[in-house]
Amino acid sequence: MAATGAPGATAPGAGAGPGDAPYAVELRGITKRFPGVVANKDIELRVRRGEVHAIVGENGAGKSTLMKTLYGMHRPDEGQILLGGREVRFRSPADAIEAGIGMVHQHFMLADNFTVLENIVLGSEPTKAGRLDRAEARRRIREISSRYALNLEPDVLVEALGVGDRQRVEIAKVLYRGATTLILDEPTAVLVPQEVDELFGNLAELTREGLTVIFISHKLDEVRKVADAITVIRRGTTVGEADPKTTTSHQLAELMVGSELPSPETRASTVRERPVLQVRDLTVASSAGRPVVDGVTLTVREGEVVGIAGVEGNGQAELVDAIMGLRSPAGGTLLLGDDDVTGWTTRARREAGIGFIPEDRHRQGMLLDATLWENRILGHQTRPPAVKGPFIDRRGARTDTARIMREYDVRAPGPDTLAVALSGGNQQKLIVGREMSAAPRLLVAAHPTRGVDVGAQAVIWELLKDARAEGMGILLISADLDELIGLSDTLQVMLRGRLVATLDPSDVTPEALGGHMTGARAGGAA
Amino acid sequence: MSALRRLGPTVGVPVFAVLVAVVISGLVMAALQVNPFEVFRVMFDLGDTPSQQMTAVVVVLNRAVPLFLAGLAVAIAFRMGLFNIGVEGQYRLATIVAAAVGAAVALPGPLHVLLIMAVAVVVGAFWAGIVAVLKVTRGVSEVISSIMLNFIALGIASFLLTGPFRGSEPGASIISTADIPESGWMPSLNGIFGALGLADPPRQLYGFLLVAVVVGVALAVLLNRTRFGYDLRASGLSPSAASASGVNARAMVLKTMLLSGAVAGLIGLPDLLGDTRSYTTDFTAGLGFLGIAVALLGRNNPLGIAFAALLFSFLDRALVPLQIEGLPASVITIIQGTIVLAVVIANEVARRIARRSAERGGAAADAAAPGDGSTSTGQSAGDVGGPGGTDVQGTGAGVSRTAGAGQADDTRGAGA
Numbered sequence: 001m002a003a004t005g006a007p008g009a010t011a012p013g014a015g016a017g018p019g020d021a022p023y024a025v026e027l028r029g030i031t032k033r034f035p036g037v038v039a040n041k042d043i044e045l046r047v048r049r050g051e052v053h054a055i056v057g058e059n060g061a062g063k064s065t066l067m068k069t070l071y072g073m074h075r076p077d078e079g080q081i082l083l084g085g086r087e088v089r090f091r092s093p094a095d096a097i098e099a100g101i102g103m104v105h106q107h108f109m110l111a112d113n114f115t116v117l118e119n120i121v122l123g124s125e126p127t128k129a130g131r132l133d134r135a136e137a138r139r140r141i142r143e144i145s146s147r148y149a150l151n152l153e154p155d156v157l158v159e160a161l162g163v164g165d166r167q168r169v170e171i172a173k174v175l176y177r178g179a180t181t182l183i184l185d186e187p188t189a190v191l192v193p194q195e196v197d198e199l200f201g202n203l204a205e206l207t208r209e210g211l212t213v214i215f216i217s218h219k220l221d222e223v224r225k226v227a228d229a230i231t232v233i234r235r236g237t238t239v240g241e242a243d244p245k246t247t248t249s250h251q252l253a254e255l256m257v258g259s260e261l262p263s264p265e266t267r268a269s270t271v272r273e274r275p276v277l278q279v280r281d282l283t284v285a286s287s288a289g290r291p292v293v294d295g296v297t298l299t300v301r302e303g304e305v306v307g308i309a310g311v312e313g314n315g316q317a318e319l320v321d322a323i324m325g326l327r328s329p330a331g332g333t334l335l336l337g338d339d340d341v342t343g344w345t346t347r348a349r350r351e352a353g354i355g356f357i358p359e360d361r362h363r364q365g366m367l368l369d370a371t372l373w374e375n376r377i378l379g380h381q382t383r384p385p386a387v388k389g390p391f392i393d394r395r396g397a398r399t400d401t402a403r404i405m406r407e408y409d410v411r412a413p414g415p416d417t418l419a420v421a422l423s424g425g426n427q428q429k430l431i432v433g434r435e436m437s438a439a440p441r442l443l444v445a446a447h448p449t450r451g452v453d454v455g456a457q458a459v460i461w462e463l464l465k466d467a468r469a470e471g472m473g474i475l476l477i478s479a480d481l482d483e484l485i486g487l488s489d490t491l492q493v494m495l496r497g498r499l500v501a502t503l504d505p506s507d508v509t510p511e512a513l514g515g516h517m518t519g520a521r522a523g524g525a526a
Numbered sequence: 527m528s529a530l531r532r533l534g535p536t537v538g539v540p541v542f543a544v545l546v547a548v549v550i551s552g553l554v555m556a557a558l559q560v561n562p563f564e565v566f567r568v569m570f571d572l573g574d575t576p577s578q579q580m581t582a583v584v585v586v587l588n589r590a591v592p593l594f595l596a597g598l599a600v601a602i603a604f605r606m607g608l609f610n611i612g613v614e615g616q617y618r619l620a621t622i623v624a625a626a627v628g629a630a631v632a633l634p635g636p637l638h639v640l641l642i643m644a645v646a647v648v649v650g651a652f653w654a655g656i657v658a659v660l661k662v663t664r665g666v667s668e669v670i671s672s673i674m675l676n677f678i679a680l681g682i683a684s685f686l687l688t689g690p691f692r693g694s695e696p697g698a699s700i701i702s703t704a705d706i707p708e709s710g711w712m713p714s715l716n717g718i719f720g721a722l723g724l725a726d727p728p729r730q731l732y733g734f735l736l737v738a739v740v741v742g743v744a745l746a747v748l749l750n751r752t753r754f755g756y757d758l759r760a761s762g763l764s765p766s767a768a769s770a771s772g773v774n775a776r777a778m779v780l781k782t783m784l785l786s787g788a789v790a791g792l793i794g795l796p797d798l799l800g801d802t803r804s805y806t807t808d809f810t811a812g813l814g815f816l817g818i819a820v821a822l823l824g825r826n827n828p829l830g831i832a833f834a835a836l837l838f839s840f841l842d843r844a845l846v847p848l849q850i851e852g853l854p855a856s857v858i859t860i861i862q863g864t865i866v867l868a869v870v871i872a873n874e875v876a877r878r879i880a881r882r883s884a885e886r887g888g889a890a891a892d893a894a895a896p897g898d899g900s901t902s903t904g905q906s907a908g909d910v911g912g913p914g915g916t917d918v919q920g921t922g923a924g925v926s927r928t929a930g931a932g933q934a935d936d937t938r939g940a941g942a
Contacts (some may be wrong), residue, residue, distance in 0.1 A: 009849070060529075149655075287539075306924030322768065326769060326770060339611035345772065345774060346769065346770070346772040346774075347773070347774070348772075349769075349772075350772050351772075356770065358770055363764070363766045363767065364766050365767060365770070366764075366767060367760055367763040367764055367767055368763075368764070369763055369881070370759075370760075370763055374756070377756060378760060378768075378771045379766065379770070379771035379772060380771075381753050381756060381757060381772065381773075382753065383772065387746070387753055390752050390753055390754070391751050391752050391753070392750075392751055392752060392753060392756050394751075418880075420881055476628050
C-alpha cells in the first residue's frame with residue numbers, strides 16, 4: 001500500500017545535492033521499454049524542493065511516459081526513483097499519492113453535477129459515523145484554498161465553473177490528498193492568456209509554501225516565464241538542463257529538436273489573379289441558432305495561401321465544415337472557380353477539385369482499422385486510380401499507395417499495413433500525399449502539422465509550398481502562429497465567428513497576431 | 527503471405543471459438559448428467575443406409591439456406607455499424623404477403639416464382655425502410671425501432687393470416703393461406719444426386735439453394751469489390767471519416783437498410799416455395815434472430831456466413847435424433863448459445879491482438895527505418911494527444927495500453 005521505500009535506503013548523502021538538502025525528486029538512469037521501442041532511456045532528472053521545474057520536449061519525445069513512471073502508472077525497466085533522498089518503488093498511482101506525488105491531468109477529471117467540495121473529497125472522503133463529514137471537508141478545503149490562494153467556493157457546482165477554476169479544483173484535489181510534489185501535464189493547453197497568468201500566480205504560491213511543481217509543456221515562452229529550472233527531453237532521453245534566465249526560446253527549441261529548426265518561410269509570391277474559392281457572407285448557425293460563423297467573406301486565389309488565425313473555437317472548424325459541405329450554411333454563397341457550389345454535396349465538391357486535410361485525422365481523415373490502400377481510396381471513391389467504374393481497383397490502389405509512400409516518405413511496411421500501425425506523422429504524410437495526388441484546385445488544410453514530429457512537419461511544409469507554386473489555392477487553418485505567418489500570403493484573423501482583421505504576414509509578429517486573436521487589438525492593416 | 531495473414535483470423539478465430547464452445551458445452555452436459563460423447567455420437571450419426579445419409583444431408587442443406595440468407599441480411603447492416611434486429615419481422619411479413627400474392631395469381635412457371643420473390647423482396651425492404659427513415663429523419667436508434675417493428679409485423683401477419691389472407695377451412699387446426707399453385711413452386715434439385723451417382727433421398731433438396739448461392743456471390747462482390755461496398759464499410763469503420771470523404775451518411779443508412787430488408791424478405795421463401803406452399807401459423811420462426819448469431823460467427827463475410835449457416839443447421843438436424851435416443855434436445859441450444867458467446871469474445875480478443883501487433887509492427891518499422899535525424903524513433907508516449915485532443919493510438923507500441931491502468935485501453939474517439 002505505502003510506498004515501499006527500500007529498508008535503510010536513507011543512506012546519508014544519497015541523492016543529495018552538493019552540500020545541499022536532498023532533491024525533492026531525483027530520477028537516475030530511468031529506462032522504460034515497450035515492445036519495439038525504447039520510450040525512455042537513461043533519464044536523469046533532479047528537482048529541488050520548492051521550485052517549478054519544467055520538462056520540455058517535442059510531442060512524442062517521452063515526457064508523458066516519464067511522468068507516468070513517476071506517478072506509478074508503470075514501472076521502469078531500469079533506474080531509480082528517489083524522493084527526498086530515499087529510493088521508492090511505486091506499484092500504482094496509489095503508492096505515488098501516498099508518497100506525496102500528485103498529478104494534475106491535462107483533461108480534467110471532474111464530475112460536473114457535483115459541487116467543488118464533493119469533487120475534491122471524492123475517493124478520500126472524511127467520514128463521521130459512516131456519513132460524509134461535510135463540515136470537516138469544508139474546513140480543510142477552505143484552509144487549502146486560503147493557504148495557496150486558490151480562491152475556491154466549496155459549495156458551487158463544478159458545471160458553473162470556468163476552465164481556470166476547474167483547473168484550480170484539480171490542483172486542490174491533489175493538495176487535499178497531501179501532495180508535496182505536483183505534476184502538471186500541459187496545464188496551459190486549455191487556458192486563455194489571463195488564466196495562464198493566474199495559474200502561474202498559483203504556482204508561485206505553491207512553491208512559496210515549500211511545494212514542488214513539475215511542469216510539462218512544449219510552450220517555450222511560458223516555460224521560460226514560470227520555471228526555475230528546465231530539463232529538456234529529446235527522443236526519450238534527457239539532453240540537458242537549461243537555466244530559463246539565460247536561455248532563449250530559440251536555443252531551447254534547438255535543444256529539443258537537436259538540429260537547426262525547420263522554417264515554414266515561403267519563397268517569392270506566386271499569387272495569381274484567378275480566384276479558386278470565393279466565400280460570400282457565409283453564416284453558419286449552431287444547433288442553438290447562434291451564428292458560429294458570422295458573415296465571413298474571403299477569397300483564395302490560385303497560388304495563394306490564405307491563413308486563418310484564431311483561438312480555437314472561434315468558428316474555424318465550422319467554416320471548414322461549411323466549405324467541405326459537411327454542415328449546411330444558414331446564409332451566404334460559396335464559389336469554386338466559377339461554379340456556385342453552395343448546395344453541392346461533399347462528394348461533388350471533392351470531385352470538383354477540393355482537397356481536404358482535416359483537423360482531426362483520426363476522426364475525419366483515416367479509417368484506422370483499414371489498410372493503407374483502403375485509406376488511399378477514402379475521399380477519392382469516385383476517381384481513378386483507385387476505382388474503375390463502380391468497382392474498386394485493388395491493384396491500382398495498392399500501386400498508387402506504394403507510390404505515395406515512396407514520394408511522400410510514408411514509413412510503413414507496405415500498402416497492406418493497417419493505418420493504426422503508423423505514427424501520427426506518417427499518417428499525416430499519407431493524407432497529404434493522398435490529397436495532393438488528386439491535384440486539387442483548392443486545398444483546405446486544417447492544422448496540417450498538428451501532432452506530428454518536426455521531421456514530418458518540415459516535409460509537409462515543403463509539400464504545401466510546392467503545391468502553392470504550382471498554382472493550388474490553399475486555405476490554411478492553424479494554431480501554430482509561426483506556421484501561419486511563414487506559409488501564408490494573406491492572413492485573416494477570426495474572432496467569435498467573424499473575420500476581424502486582414503494582416504500582411506511579412507510584417508506581423510506572433511505577438512501582434514496574438515493580440516488580434518484575443519481581440520485586444522482592433523482593426524487591421526487592411 | 528499477406529493473404530495468409532488476412533485469412534488467419536477470419537478462419538482461425540471462429541474455428542477456435544467453436545472448439546472452445548464444444549468443450550464448454552461438453553462440460554455443461556457432463557454437469558447435467560448427460561454423456562457428452564453420446565450426444566456427439568448421435569450428432570455425427572447420419573444414418574445407416576446411403577439413402578438415410580443423403581436425407582440427413584438434404585435436411586442440413588435445406589435448413590442452412592434460410593439461415594444463410596438471414597445471416598447475410600444481418601451482416602449487410604452490421605458492415606456499416608447498423609444493428610438490424612428487425613430481420614425477424616421483415617421476413618415474416620414478406621413471406622405471408624408473398625404467399626398470398628403467389629396464391630392469388632396464375633402465371634407461367636418461372637414468372638410466377640419471380641413475382642413471388644419480387645413481392646417478398648419489396649415487402650422486406652419496405653419494412654426495413656421504415657427503420658431507416660425513422661433513423662435518418664428523427665434520429666431513432668435502429669435497434670429500438672426494429673425491435674418494436676418486429677412486434678407490429680408479427681401482429682399484422684397474424685391479422686392477415688386470420689383475416690384477409692385466410693385460405694384454410696374455418697375450424698381447421700392450423701390456419702394457413704391458400705396454397706400456391708404448382709407454377710409457383712420451386713423445383714427441387716434432387717436431380718444432382720443421380721448425376722453425382724449418389725442415392726436419391728426421399729426428401730426434396732430446395733431449389734432455392736441456387737438462388738441463395740447467387741445472392742451470396744452477388745453480395746460478396748458488392749460488399750468487397752465495389753464503391754458502394756467500400757462506402758458502406760467506411761461508414762461502419764468511422765462515420766465521421768466517411769462523411770468527410772463524401773459519403774452521404776443518410777442516403778447510406780437508407781440504402782443499407784433497404785438492401786438488408788430486401789435480403790431478409792427472401793428468408794422465408796425456401797420453405798414456402800420448396801415445402802409448405804403456404805404460410806401457416808406454424809411457419810418457421812426465429813430465423814431472424816438466428817441470423818444474428820450466424821452473421822457473428824461468419825464475421826459478416828458471405829463465405830464465413832455460409833459455413834456458419836451449415837454448422838447451425840448441422841446442429842439443428844440432431845434435434846430429432848437426440849429426442850429419439852432419449853437425450854435432452856436442449857443441449858443443441860446450449861451448444862449454439864455457447865458458440866455465439868465464444869465467437870463474440872474471440873472476435874474482440876482477436877481484434878485487440880491484431881491492433882496491438884499492428885501498432886507494435888508499425889513502431890518497429892518506424893524505429894528501424896534509417897533515421898534521417900529528424901524523425902524521433904521513439905515516437906511513443908501518449909503525448910501526441912497534446913493540446914489538440916487527438917489520441918494516443920497509432921503512435922508507437924502500446925504504451926498507453928500497458929500504462930493506463932484501466933483508462934488507457936480504448937482511447938479511440940476521446941479526441942472526437
